[in-house]
Amino acid sequence: MKTDKIxxxxxxxxxxxxxxxxxxxxxxxxxxxxxxxSVSQAAEQLNVTHGAVSRQLKVLEEHxxxxxFSKDGRGLKLTDAGIRLRDVSGEAFDRLRGVCVELSKGSAxxxxxxxxxxxxxxxxxxxxxxxxNAELPDLRLHLSAGED
Numbered sequence: 001m002k003t004d005k006i007x008x009x010x011x012x013x014x015x016x017x018x019x020x021x022x023x024x025x026x027x028x029x030x031x032x033x034x035x036x037x038s039v040s041q042a043a044e045q046l047n048v049t050h051g052a053v054s055r056q057l058k059v060l061e062e063h064x065x066x067x068x069f070s071k072d073g074r075g076l077k078l079t080d081a082g083i084r085l086r087d088v089s090g091e092a093f094d095r096l097r098g099v100c101v102e103l104s105k106g107s108a109x110x111x112x113x114x115x116x117x118x119x120x121x122x123x124x125x126x127x128x129x130x131x132x133n134a135e136l137p138d139l140r141l142h143l144s145a146g147e148d
Contacts, residue, residue, distance in 0.1 A: 022063040029056035030068060031093050034078060034086035115144035 032042035033053060043053045061068055068082035078086060116125070121143060132139070 022060050023056075026056040026060035026063065027089055028093075029053045030060050030082075030085065031089040033057065033069075033076070034082060035090060037075065039076070111140040111142045113142045113144065115146060117147065118145035121145050 028046065029042060029048075029052075032045050033039050036042050036045065039053050039057070040050055043050045046053065057068065064081070064085075066081040067079050068085060069076040070079055071077070114125070125143075132141075
């Protein structure tokens with residue numbers, strides 16, 4: 001009975017979060033368009049069509065219930081709501097990019113662990129180790145010999 005209540009609460013929380021947060025693709029399209037000042041440039045940067053970016057912007061505006069852009073001659077101008085979202089989304093995406101860079105660097109610094117039988121290490125791997133070091137000088141290698 002208690003697990004049913006927990007499951008219902010989790011489902012309810014998931015529904016609330018999905019209602020509050022707009023789709024990530026819509027936010028990406030908005031952030032790129034707001035930063036670059038152009039739907040065409042955002043589409044090029046995101047490797048999608050102009051129409052795809054326009055649709056995502058419409059989805060975001062409908063989700064939020066506000067206009068984020070107004071027409072300014074042939075271009076776009078951010079509304080007050082758009083300026084607010086641009087500032088916050090730009091900062092959020094910058095932080096995400098930074099964390100992703102840190103994480104990817106961290107995984108490169110992690111040692112490569114090779115575990116195999118002692119005889120395989122001695123007879124096959126160790127004789128080739130100098131070649132591996134020459135080709136991958138930054139590789140941190142940890143060898144672990146198991147029983148044969």
